[in-house]
Amino acid sequence: MPTCPSFLRGRRLRVTRLDACGRPVAGAGNVVVTKGFTTVEMSPEVSEGEEIEEKNAGGELCISDKACDSIKWMNATITLCQVDIDLVTIMNPTWRTLTSEDDEVIGWIENQNQDCSVGFALELWTEVANAESVCDNPDAQGAFGYLLLPYQVGGTVGDITIENGAVSFQYTSRSKSGSRWGVGPYNIRQNPLDSTPMPLPAIIQSDEYRAFMLTTLAPPEPACGAQTLTPIEPPALTINSVVEDTTDLTGNTAILDYTNWGAGAVTIDWDDGALPTVAGADTAVVSHTYTNAGSHTIVVTDSDTPARTDSSTPFTTPFP
Secondary structure, eight states: OOSSOOEEEEEEEEEEEBOTTSOBOOEEEEEEEEOOEEEEEEEEEEEOOOEEEEEOTTSOEEEEEEOOOEEEEEEEEEEESSOOHHHHHHHOTTSEEEEOTTSOEEEEEOOSOOOOSSOEEEEEEEEESSOGGGGGSTTOOOOEEEEEEEEEEEEEEOOOOOSSSOOOEEEEEEEOSOOOOBTOSSOOEEOTTTOOEEOOSSOBOTTOOOEEEEEOSOOOOOEEEEEEEOOOOOOOOEEEEEEEOTTOTTSOEEEEEEEOTTSOOEEEEOSSSSOOEEEOOSEEEEEEEOSSOEEEOOEEEESSOTTOEEEOOOEEESOO
């Protein structure tokens, strides 16, 4: 895979329905894949940092400084040339879907309401121009750019012009903090070691609004209408490390680093008779102070799926 690629052309767009917590909604009618878009424009809404300027008695500049600008959210404007009705109603769930007598979706009715409590995730694939080295991997399906907006809300309709020409439909949304996308419910890349299809290599944090990467896994095939979302099984729960907290001079405090890959809360058994700790983050660093000396093996278990578990290498407190 080239490390300095050039990108061109949008290949595919996927919209996934999210719940009020920013999590992908599994089941029928929750994902649409299309190539019927002409543009997707993204622009940040910026809050400018405060400027401080002071002149001395001689009128010369004495103090000049400016705080960093802050990004409030990311606006996304999607222009469709091929309108998938299910895609539109996923982006704005307050609009009423019109169905025919044979239960076919044939349109929608718009209202003035905007529901920002639920949203959608937007994924885009592009082509990569200088991708010769990608073919060194016999399992590579091509070279693609992958862009993710994990939590968008709004889906506001833009201008529609009816004229002697093509009719385009435009929709605008904005990003929202608090995403629970995790690593996502889809495989979107190949493991470079064995070409196994994999999700994102890192969890999307709650304050992260856009991700971009290179991938050798082909984008999904387009289909008219909403399809069923069957989430992939996330990677195994992993204890990354157990190390000594060197700020505790007694040597009795351990720092645990674990990752649950978007699968939710975990229960931590510290192996010292203390009550287990329940941690809600998908990836976290948690400390614990031992009151008894000896060997310990920490066990971390997914709170909802006990089969998802991992154990640390045995260690001794006080740390040597």
